[in-house]
Amino acid sequence: MKTYHIAVIPGDGIGKEVVPAAVKVLHTAAELHGGIKFEFTEFPWSCDFYIEHGKMMPDDGLEILKDYEAVFLGAVGNPRLVEDHVSLWGLLLKIRRGFEQVLNIRPAKYFKGLNSPLADPKNFDFVVVRENSEGEYSEVGGRIHKGEDEIAIQNAIFTRKGTERAMRYAFELAQKRNRRLTSATKSNGIFHTMPFWDEVFNELKADYPDVAVNSTHIDALSAFLVIKPELFDVIVASNLFGDILTDIGGAIMGSIGIAPSANINLNGKYPSMFEPVHGSAPDIAGKGIANPIGQIWTAKMMLDHFGETELGGKILEAVEWVIAKGIKTPDIGGTATTAEVTEAVCGRILEK
Numbered sequence: 001m002k003t004y005h006i007a008v009i010p011g012d013g014i015g016k017e018v019v020p021a022a023v024k025v026l027h028t029a030a031e032l033h034g035g036i037k038f039e040f041t042e043f044p045w046s047c048d049f050y051i052e053h054g055k056m057m058p059d060d061g062l063e064i065l066k067d068y069e070a071v072f073l074g075a076v077g078n079p080r081l082v083e084d085h086v087s088l089w090g091l092l093l094k095i096r097r098g099f100e101q102v103l104n105i106r107p108a109k110y111f112k113g114l115n116s117p118l119a120d121p122k123n124f125d126f127v128v129v130r131e132n133s134e135g136e137y138s139e140v141g142g143r144i145h146k147g148e149d150e151i152a153i154q155n156a157i158f159t160r161k162g163t164e165r166a167m168r169y170a171f172e173l174a175q176k177r178n179r180r181l182t183s184a185t186k187s188n189g190i191f192h193t194m195p196f197w198d199e200v201f202n203e204l205k206a207d208y209p210d211v212a213v214n215s216t217h218i219d220a221l222s223a224f225l226v227i228k229p230e231l232f233d234v235i236v237a238s239n240l241f242g243d244i245l246t247d248i249g250g251a252i253m254g255s256i257g258i259a260p261s262a263n264i265n266l267n268g269k270y271p272s273m274f275e276p277v278h279g280s281a282p283d284i285a286g287k288g289i290a291n292p293i294g295q296i297w298t299a300k301m302m303l304d305h306f307g308e309t310e311l312g313g314k315i316l317e318a319v320e321w322v323i324a325k326g327i328k329t330p331d332i333g334g335t336a337t338t339a340e341v342t343e344a345v346c347g348r349i350l351e352k
């Protein structure tokens with residue numbers, strides 16, 4: 001019997017509702033498999049924890065997490081209690097950075113039975129490779145003066161290493177998929193970093209002659225994702241651009257409550273972290289109606305990461321079946337609760 005030891009951080013808001021749902025699905029998947037099991041250790045690190053302790057997680061939080069095989073996280077943020085940049089940098093970004101989770105992999109695809117807001121979604125199926133360690137997300141900069149002389153400076157950091165790493169991963173992923181790669185740029189408006197981004201992309205493409213490439217400005221690319229998402233296979237994007245594109249990915253599937261993500265540690269020194277694209281959704285938290293599919297699909301990505309791809313496939317098949325059956329939460333046009341969707345997914349997994 002193989003046991004996977006997983007650190008679980010439900011976090012805030014609906015994270016506390018969808019994480020237990022996905023944990024249930026994982027236990028069910030293990031039951032089906034028969035040869036594996038999951039041991040989950042839960043940590044209450046969140047905005048509530050901050051109110052009690054003055055920090056989002058203990059000072060030795062990373063030390064505590066580092067021996068687990070993965071971190072399974074819900075969502076972080078409760079702006080009524082803690083400013084968003086404090087909660088995000090105190091927990092989510094601390095783990096992404098501290099554990100060198102340099103890439104964030106975020107798929108989006110059309111599902112039968114999903115009410116995409118697109119009139120003709122044409123079976124779109126793409127993956128965004130989001131640079132996850134630098135870029136526009138940086139603590140470099142500062143604020144000085146007050147009042148009408150106040151100045152805020154935010155520096156974007158693009159290293160050759162980080163840029164190349166994200167792009168090579170995206171090229172290799174494209175080689176395993178449909179051999180098309182789009183680079184998200186904005187080299188018309190952003191004077192230094194984006195021309196650099198384009199240069200690196202143009203250098204690397206010579207190493208992957210079997211991949212068809214193009215660079216598209218982020219504004220036009222955002223529009224294309226709405227108008228013709230079926231054009232895309234793999235998209236490589238900086239931290240901020242990838243963040244934005246992947247909410248669009250969720251939106252055109254029908255809800256950002258569906259989109260999954262994997263924060264990947266490539267060098268094997270630390271665990272990777274799995275969390276849905278969505279946040280803590282304070283507007284629906286506590287009502288029992290959060291869509292658990294994003295967190296459940298995220299669990300599938302974690303299984304894939306462990307090499308349990310067949311089992312991961314079972315989970316996704318069950319999700320597709322449940323959606324096609326119309327067992328859906330209100331965000332995608334149904335009336336089911338989080339618990340009912342979860343039950344249905346578990347039931348389908350165990351069906352022969």
Ligand SMILES: NC(=O)c1ccc[n+]([C@@H]2O[C@H](COP(=O)([O-])OP(=O)(O)OC[C@H]3O[C@@H](n4cnc5c(N)ncnc54)[C@H](O)[C@@H]3O)[C@@H](O)[C@H]2O)c1
Binds near residue numbers: 014075084276280
């Ligand atoms: N990775 C993360 O942990 C993460 C991601 C995004 C936002 N946040 C934080 O979450 C808080 C809220 O942010 P926001 O409102 O911009 O984004 P959000 O993703 O929490 O919510 C945006 C909208 O989508 C809906 N939604 C999101 N997930 C859903 C689900 N599973 N089921 C049904 N509906 C869902 C919400 O109800 C809301 O209307 C903020 O504190 C923000 O910083 C955290």
Ligand SMILES: O=C(O)C[C@@H](O)C(=O)O
Binds near residue numbers: 088243277
């Ligand atoms: O900005 C972030 O990365 C936090 C959140 O919006 C996310 O997409 O994970």
Ligand SMILES: [K+]
Binds near residue numbers: 276
């Ligand atoms: K999340």
Ligand SMILES: [Mn+2]
Binds near residue numbers: 243247277
């Ligand atoms: Mn986001």
